[in-house]
Amino acid sequence: MSIDIKTIKVEQRRNTFGHIARRLGGDKPASRYEEGTFDIQATANFHYKPLWDVDHWQYDEGRTQIRLKDWYVLRDPRQYYYANYTIARAAQSQANERAFDFVEKRNQLALLSPAWRETVSFYLLPLRHVEWGANMNCGNMCDRGYGTAVTAPCLFSAADHLAMAQILGRIGLALDGNTGTSLDAAKARWMEAGEWQDLRRLVEDSLVIEDWYEQMVAQNLCFDGLLYPLVYKLFDAEGQAHGATGLSMLTEFMSEWFAEHSRWVDSVIKITAAESGENKDLINGWLSKWSAAAAAALRPLAVRVLGNQKGAAAIDTVVADLKKRALTLGLTA
């Protein structure tokens, strides 16, 4: 007896949801990112304007001066939605955990020269308060922004900043033998040390920016675009001569994150600026205002860490890099 195995192909009636199919221009299988992002946010039939902002609806395109015909053009090139974002970050967190184990087991932080150890406590640990400010800003962008395509990655960034604040806190504990005294000293420096006050003012000013897209340009393009290369590239490079190799392993997440984060920021800003001349002018204005403010606020810190000449040169380098980056986004910088 022979058995003839047959397959029957069952055509499914539809491959995805109706609203996704309209976005894709036809009923095709959609990725999880597309299904988890497109048109998720409510757009109509709100009943009452919120007490905290009586001029706008809960979700309202009018909270920024930027105008886009369709806010879902701001797709995330990383295609992050909840699941793959958390999986990616869990893997990075595990790598970070191993780096801490490695450094602690070999007592590598003891290799820091005493002077540089003091410098690290000065420039690195108070940054956890900057990260907290960034967390608040990104949370606010998510809250006031429009369209899941851009608001979801804002919240992911907010969580990332909190994670980086925690990494900095752990570095502090590793430096002070788990007593927490280094973190108290860092808080005092953040509140009182002269080199930190311009940056603290900048962070506090950014917390109250009304226009969420301006906040996006200020935080994600200007502050991050200057701070991360300065601290985790230039300060870090200087530290190599003072036994800071172990420390570099502990801050590796920040370098990795900045490269990945920049891909998303660049894409969002490039698409927005390309849509209209008005958008481009607004972004150019915000960029020059906040990048100048951030460069000025970082200068005292760079001078304290690298010395007069090298510090000034480091600021010039990161500012020039940000300008180059802005040009590739179609901005005038």
Next chain:
Amino acid sequence: MPRIVSITLQNTDDARPIIAAITEDNPGLVIHSYPGIVKIDREGSLTVKRSSVEERLGRDWDPQEIHLSIVSMAGNLDEEDDYFNLSWA
């Protein structure tokens, strides 16, 4: 006589960006959709480009990852860092 090279991939979330990249980069394909799998035929040769898949996937992609989705293939394989090529040359 021209010979057909062929690659059969699972029809999954992981493989769909690869299928889309192949479809875009190789004109003159014949695509057969079967339950759960997609068989792609082409005369002569067929290339999967790393850059095209990365563009659709939004992350770095190693051409070796294609093996997680391959069901079957026909043709001589040339596997490089930047592409995955099947041909009878």
